[in-house]
Amino acid sequence: MMNKKIHETVLLNESINSLKIKKNGIYFDGTFGCGGHSKEILKKLGKHGKLYAIDRDPQSIEIGKKISDPRFYIIHGNFSNIDILLKKYNLKNKIDGMILDLGISSLQIMSKKRGFSFYLDGPLDMRMNPNDKISAFKWINSSNTKDIYYVLKNFGEERFAKKIAHKISIIKKKKLISTTKELSQIIESIVPRKNKHPATKSFQAIRIFINKELDELNIFLKKSLNFLNHKGKISIISFHSLEDRIVKRFINKYNKIPNIPVGLPISENQIKKMYNIKFKNIHRIFPSLKEIKKNIKSRSAILRTATFKSQNIKK
Template identity: 40%
Template structure:
């Protein structure tokens, strides 16, 4: 798939939920190839502004070229976990924040990025190729117990220990350097293949999440969104696996309830500081999008609104 053919998941639904003021300031925390950003810009007037963020230097370079003539857009190379640094002058005044999580289609489709177990390429998997350790470095040096923990925790892989053992035994003979090499070893170690799913899917997901610190980044970004958003501003998050979605769902629920109050303390509900309220139900792709974009099958979108002191009551 070319960069131009990349399709953003839940495009209309996300932008509808995000843009509440055409003159507002918005953050697209995962620029990718600019699908959501382009749609957001279409909704903004001349005074509206958009800050796009991406870890991937290729995405940043692409965005700077594609949107070179639009002064409303600025692009920042880094993680959305640091969006408070990228938008430090806008703290408390951001109208909406969009997080489209996971790996982008262009990253998956480029074998040299090392994300795919279907194409042979160097075992890298870093979204930001300018920093951090590659998947190969991690797989070839980490302890067997830690490999198993990551596979189980981040990949929800029930044969994690078996797969970790197979990797450690093989790397003692020669290190892993290529994606298909690792995929083959994991496949052979998987005794119960799931119908319609490659036997190495969960392990590759787990390694990618770990190498890129995806869940830690998401945890930080969710907390920082509270400080950045203006009252009435919307947080829109699109997740692609249960670990992310559970984290987002739990975060919104906790901020809706407010801090825990010791039992027996004479505090009225209206006095509890609540910072978010959920907007609508979780959104999934409709039949038409499901037929056109296979990546949308696992997508779940959740929306929350930032409350002000007077609205929290």
């Protein structure tokens, strides 16, 4: 049985504080996981506040169902489908704060059966929702060298992607690669061991690809603009540069004003409206040294926060 203390929510206080929770506000947790953020939000809400949480993992949904609180709603699905999953609640332009923790859940990484960990030998799976069609096992054993290389290179930024892909292709012709240990050993035979485990980047790449994590994030960010209330907060914790880059570019897209030639007969407010400025009070927060020492997994975390500014509000 998994020790309950194993899971430690990264940047918990910082992310909750960034939401500036209103007693009777409406909040959204798109990655419920083990419930770390949701439980803290509920502590700060008044009796008329509401919290809507989503997770794609059925195990997380079972944990969420154990929270007996009329202010809390747990919904099974992908956060990219926020418009569909929250449709019946009529929450467009009403949410005061949205949070995503893009890290892998301890429910997933600590289970041999889920196939996420290169430390634990188990079936090569990596699906955040076990009901999804394509597992890592199916993909690895049905893909050509070029496709494997592309995934390892682009989603894991793995320097040795070409060599790893080539060796995987040679081995699977003789025998299907069916366990995390088998895949990890292939990678370890090629990648030099330094600070991180040699299989770290490759497992990350395959997991991101199998679960379409970057696509999910891009879709969600675009849809989030339709749900945030004026002055609503968005807080996103990422754990690698690919995710962080997407979040950074999204916020910057709706924050920066291009250089306008001096002397044009146009006011600053007209410029802001013209270029669809939607975010202000933008912050980037890193874990403290104390947190990193306590939880080494937090060392790569970045929290980006911003405040939504609706163009529909009269000044």
